[in-house]
Amino acid sequence: MANYSTNEFKGGLKFMMDGEPCSILENEVVKPGKGQAFNRVKVRKLISGKVLEKTFKSGETVEGADVMDHDLDYLYTDGEFWHFMNNETFEQLAADEKAVGDAVKWLVENNTCTLTLWNGSPISVTPPNFVELEITDTDPGLKGDTAGTGGKPATLTTGAVVRVPLFVQIGEIVKVDTRTGEYVGRVQK
Amino acid sequence: MTELWQPSAEISSLHKRAEIIAQIRQFFANKGVLEVDTPSMSHASVTDVHLASFKTMFVGPGFAKGAPLYLQTSPEFAMKRLLAAGCGPIYQICKSFRNEESGRHHNPEFTMLEWYRPGFNASALMAEIDELMQQVLHCQPAERKTYRDAFIDVLELDPLSASLAELKALACQLGYQDIAQDERDKDTLLQLLFCMHVEPKIGQQRPCFIYHFPASQAALAKLNHDNPAVAERFELYYQNMELANGFDELTDSDEQAQRFAQDNLKRESLGLEPVAIDKRFIAALSSGLPSCSGVALGIDRLVMLALNKKTIAEVIAFDITRA
Numbered sequence: 001m002a003n004y005s006t007n008e009f010k011g012g013l014k015f016m017m018d019g020e021p022c023s024i025l026e027n028e029v030v031k032p033g034k035g036q037a038f039n040r041v042k043v044r045k046l047i048s049g050k051v052l053e054k055t056f057k058s059g060e061t062v063e064g065a066d067v068m069d070h071d072l073d074y075l076y077t078d079g080e081f082w083h084f085m086n087n088e089t090f091e092q093l094a095a096d097e098k099a100v101g102d103a104v105k106w107l108v109e110n111n112t113c114t115l116t117l118w119n120g121s122p123i124s125v126t127p128p129n130f131v132e133l134e135i136t137d138t139d140p141g142l143k144g145d146t147a148g149t150g151g152k153p154a155t156l157t158t159g160a161v162v163r164v165p166l167f168v169q170i171g172e173i174v175k176v177d178t179r180t181g182e183y184v185g186r187v188q189k
Numbered sequence: 190m191t192e193l194w195q196p197s198a199e200i201s202s203l204h205k206r207a208e209i210i211a212q213i214r215q216f217f218a219n220k221g222v223l224e225v226d227t228p229s230m231s232h233a234s235v236t237d238v239h240l241a242s243f244k245t246m247f248v249g250p251g252f253a254k255g256a257p258l259y260l261q262t263s264p265e266f267a268m269k270r271l272l273a274a275g276c277g278p279i280y281q282i283c284k285s286f287r288n289e290e291s292g293r294h295h296n297p298e299f300t301m302l303e304w305y306r307p308g309f310n311a312s313a314l315m316a317e318i319d320e321l322m323q324q325v326l327h328c329q330p331a332e333r334k335t336y337r338d339a340f341i342d343v344l345e346l347d348p349l350s351a352s353l354a355e356l357k358a359l360a361c362q363l364g365y366q367d368i369a370q371d372e373r374d375k376d377t378l379l380q381l382l383f384c385m386h387v388e389p390k391i392g393q394q395r396p397c398f399i400y401h402f403p404a405s406q407a408a409l410a411k412l413n414h415d416n417p418a419v420a421e422r423f424e425l426y427y428q429n430m431e432l433a434n435g436f437d438e439l440t441d442s443d444e445q446a447q448r449f450a451q452d453n454l455k456r457e458s459l460g461l462e463p464v465a466i467d468k469r470f471i472a473a474l475s476s477g478l479p480s481c482s483g484v485a486l487g488i489d490r491l492v493m494l495a496l497n498k499k500t501i502a503e504v505i506a507f508d509i510t511r512a
Contacts (some may be wrong), residue, residue, distance in 0.1 A: 007289070029292035033424070033434045033485075034408050035239050035380040037290075038368075055385065057368050057377070058289075 001064040006039045006056050014046070014067040017054065021046045021065035021118045029058065046116060047123050049101075067118050074107050082107065082125070084115060095122035103127045105160035106178040127178045132187050133157050134173050138164065151183070193511050197502040206492045206504055209325055210282060213302060213488075216321055222278040222304060227267030229284060233467035234259035235266075236452035237408065238459060241288035243297075259464075260286035263485050264303055265409065266470040269438070272305055272481060273473035280304035282488065293500050294430065294490065296508050302491075305483040311421045311437040314482040315398050318425060318433060322396050326495055331396035331425070336383075339399055343387045348379055349403060349418050356382070376405050392426035399424050409445070410436035425486070427494060435484030442474035 004015055009027040016022070022043040031037035037058035044051050046067060056062070072084035072093060081094035082104070095115065097104075099122040103113070106127035114126040138154035151163040154174070162176055164183045175184040196203070217224065234242040243260040261267075263285050271279060285301040306314055319331045340348040346359055356378040360369035365381060372378055391397045400423035404412050407420030421437035439445055446466070453463040492504040502508035 029290070029295065030384050031290055031292075031295060032239075032380055032384055033431055034237065034406060035384075036377045037239065038381060038384060040385075055365055055368065055381070057381075 001066050003061040004064055005061050006058045009039055009041060009056075014065040015062040016065045017043065017045070017062070020048065021067045021123070023067070025051065031058070046118065047098075049124075065118065066120075067116060067123075070115050070117060071112050072115050074109060074111050074113055076109065077107075084113065084122075084125075087112075093117075093122060095125055099123050100125050103178075105156075105158045106131050106176075107158065108133065129177060129179060130175055130184065131178055132173050132175050133160065135164070135168065135170050138168065138170055140169065195511075196506045197508040197511050198504055198506055202492075202496055202498070202504055203506060205496055209492055209495055210488065212325060213282065213321070216324060217280045217304070220278075222280050222306075223276065225268065225271060225276070225279045225281050226283070227261075227264045227271070227281060229261055229286070230258040231261055231267070231467070232256065232258060233266070233465040233470070235262050236449045236456065236464045236466065237262075238452060238455050238461060241290075242464065243286050243288050257465075262287050263301055265483070265485070266467050268303060268305055268483070269478055270470060270473040272307065273476055273478045275479075278304070278306050291509055294493075296489070296501050296505060298509075298512075299501070299505075300488040301485055302488050303483065303485045305438075305481050307479040307481040309482040311400060311423055311435065311482050314435055314437075314484055315400070315423060315425075318435070318484060318486070319396070319398075322425075322427075325491060326396075326427075328427070329395040331398055331427075332392075333398045333400060334391070335401045336399050336403065336419070337401065339387050339391055339397075340379075340383065343390050344382060348383075351375075353378075376403070379403065379406070388426060388431070389429060393428060396425055396427040396432070399426065407439075407448075408434075408436065409439050409448075411439050421482075430490050430494060431487075432490055432494075433484050433486035435482060437482045438478065438480075440474060440478040440480060442471050445474055446471050 004013060009024055011024055013024045014021055022045050024041055024043055026042040028040045029037060030040055039056045039058055042053050072086055075083040075085050081096055082100050083092055083094050085092045103125040108131050111128055111131060115122045116124040133156040135154045136157055139152055151165050153161050154164040155161050162181060162183050164174060168174060168186060173187040175187050177184055240262045242262055245258050246255045247258050248255045264281050264283055268279060268281060281303050283301060284298050286298045288297060291297055322328055322331060337349055346355060353375050356375060357369045360378050360381060368381060369378060401419035402422040404418055404420050407422055410420040410422035413419045413421055423435050424431060425433040449466045456463050489501050489504050493501060496504060498504050
């Protein structure tokens with residue numbers, strides 16, 4: 001992989017830090033009128049997901065990370081791995097539990113997810129922003145209460161639990177924002 | 190095509206900017222300080238290892254083979270030559286150029302206000318800057334603190350007597366292991382600690398002058414008469430912005446030539462190109478620069494503070510991404 005100098009720092013640049021690929025979220029140059037310049041960057045570690053700040057002396061170089069995003073369709077899980085397929089090449093990739101992480105509760109067959117690959121192996125899975133899932137369990141709401149003050153918890157087919165308005169019932173399909181885990185609306189079957 | 194042709198600043202900001210600049214000119218007119226205009230391009234430039242000059246080539250009568258010209262990082266040398274020629278108090282509002290600098294507070298070309306006061310010491314000049322600040326920003330009078338006190342207040346370490354090992358240990362403790370472990374330059378560590386930890390703590394409510402910088406960061410300032418460990422150099426900070434840098438000016442031509450030569454040796458050791466030393470400036474010093482103090486103040490940053498803008502792009506017509 002190429003090396004990058006601090007002059008190439010910008011949001012989205014992927015490089016290696018402490019043996020882990022990271023992505024730059026923010027980069028700020030701190031330069032006194034007389035004296036050494038520094039780059040203060042905010043990075044996300046792509047495996048642990050941790051966000052942290054780091055300061056570099058301007059002019060230093062860092063090792064680039066071979067990190068690529070691919071859009072793949074979710075196929076199935078065998079319990080140990082989650083299998084995805086590239087719709088154009090039909091090539092399949094398996095992601096382990098660590099890579100899938102919290103995305104597991106939003107995986108719907110044939111949905112296109114973004115897999116982040118480091119040296120060719122998946123390190124994280126990002127589900128689509130919105131998914132539609134059926135409610136498998138929720139308390140029957142009180143009739144006539146449609147205001148939905150605080151809502152109620154509902155369990156979806158994947159095991160995810162979201163808050164839904166009181167009028168939403170078992171068997172209905174709801175649309176959920178996977179970034180916030182919030183209910184968006186009901187879907188007509 | 191959707192070319193970004195529009196200015197990066199709002200037109201209303203440009204009106205206010207023009208008002209501030211008119212106000213500055215009036216300030217100096219009232220005090221009988223002469224406005225001057227010196228070259229943006231020169232055959233020589235600054236040797237400071239942390240300043241990168243733009244270089245271009247002049248080809249024309251007398252220079253058939255071409256002569257390298259540097260865009261000035263500040264009008265300092267030319268203005269001091271005027272002082273040596275007996276011009277009296279002067280100021281200048283001009284473009285300055287610094288390569289490798291771009292960001293929220295930096296644009297590679299920017300507008301500088303620089304002025305010199307023969308017969309003033311650093312303290313007298315700080316008082317005059319304070320007066321200008323209050324007029325333009327309607328802020329409270331500035332406070333003053335020595336570099337040493339400001340550093341000790343925040344970091345509990347004496348920056349003047351601390352050893353390289355002590356500075357390294359402190360930097361590591363604050364999370365800068367990667368920078369600190371191989372660093373052999375005390376000033377780099379001092380600048381790191383000062384920028385990241387002291388600056389955010391000073392000049393928040395009112396502007397703050399930090400004076401008596403370590404002698405190793407004297408640049409073009411005189412050393413203090415009673416304590417040669419510190420230089421007669423000061424900086425002005427206000428609301429997380431470094432606004433101005435000033436000196437009680439070094440007038441000793443031999444010492445100045447020596448500092449330039451040292452800079453160039455340091456440049457070489459860092460793998461940087463040496464810079465042509467300004468012999469005309471050295472000659473002016475040896476013919477006699479009157480005892481004086483001078484300061485350079487970033488006008489764009491001043492306007493940012495006056496208009497409460499977060500980026501330099503919002504106070505200049507076209508920033509580098511639109512230039």
